[in-house]
Amino acid sequence: MKRFISIILILTLVATAVLSGCAQRGQAGGDAVSLALSSEIQNWEGTDGVSAAALLGSMKKAQDKGGKLSIVCTTFPQYDWVRQIVGDSTDRVDLTLLLNSRIDLHSYQPSVGDIVRISECDLFIYVGGESDGWVEDILERVVNDDMIVINMIETIGDSAKIEEVIEGMEKDSHDGDGDGNIGDADDDGHGGDGDDEHDEEYDEHVWLSLKNAQILCAVIAYVISALDVEYAETYQNNATGYIEKLDSLDSEYQKAVSSAPVKTLLFGDRFPFRYLVDDYGIGYYAAFSGCSAETEASFDTIIFLTEKVDELGLKSIMVTESSDKRLAETIIRESNLGNQQILVLDAMQSVTISDETSGTTYLSIMESNLNTIKEALSYS
């Protein structure tokens, strides 16, 4: 929360700098704005995700060339956030979503065109986790000192969580890239909490927390405002309105979970929702941690999850949007009741432009996820 407040404070300072800049429009006016922003940015320690020096360089470039701001996003959540912040000022920004087909972000490889787009943009926003490790390679090779890069995991700082393996989960084999070792080798991998040999890796699904989303939107709005000072006030107003919506949906989640009779979700699937469940104190069980590459659950895992379903009297089994539901169906078949429903929570890992043109937004997906969770946490 402290971090968030300091970012809001910075946003206010930026807005003030812009307003005072407007009062003395003209040749000198632009310099005054730059100066005011420069000092704020130099003092800015709100996030490790953005380099202040790069921001200054890019600001100057954007002001000099006076053209459209080019923004490239790897995945849908931050793409949609930029859209909300830009609002009606679409003529000022050229916005690209890279993962714009049904390819799940975990199996995406950039094309040459993608690499060119990234290397020529003013602002590049990516997740910073294991599935977009390819980004690091490209960034090392890109010769564009003026490009601003926002790494979402770095930006949320201490709120980033290490991927967790809990009781009943298949252990992820991070080192093996072959699929051949799934199953038999894992027999001793269960019930182990705090196993030291497990590679520590950040859980990259930071966008599935509405609290993280607010921080990330504040930072993105701050950077876009700095890059297009003339419209900074518009971007700030859009961001403020949007962050209020995120905040009120966050409260709705809390209210729904607090009054729910059931407090546990069980995933017959991978589990990218740790940020979301932790925000509201929802308990969980799942077959695989994070977005493990493994898809075959061992007998032990199936038995563990089936017994949990029976013990907790769960009426719903959760899956993510990319599940083939086979594991969930097996758990249901093996359970005492045998008639649970399968509910899908959307982790936004394969949203496309066609979804977007039909009105899908980050907020609409999170609203629909709330309804799904309400149903899963009820007894009916």
Ligand SMILES: [Zn+2]
């Ligand atoms: Zn994932």
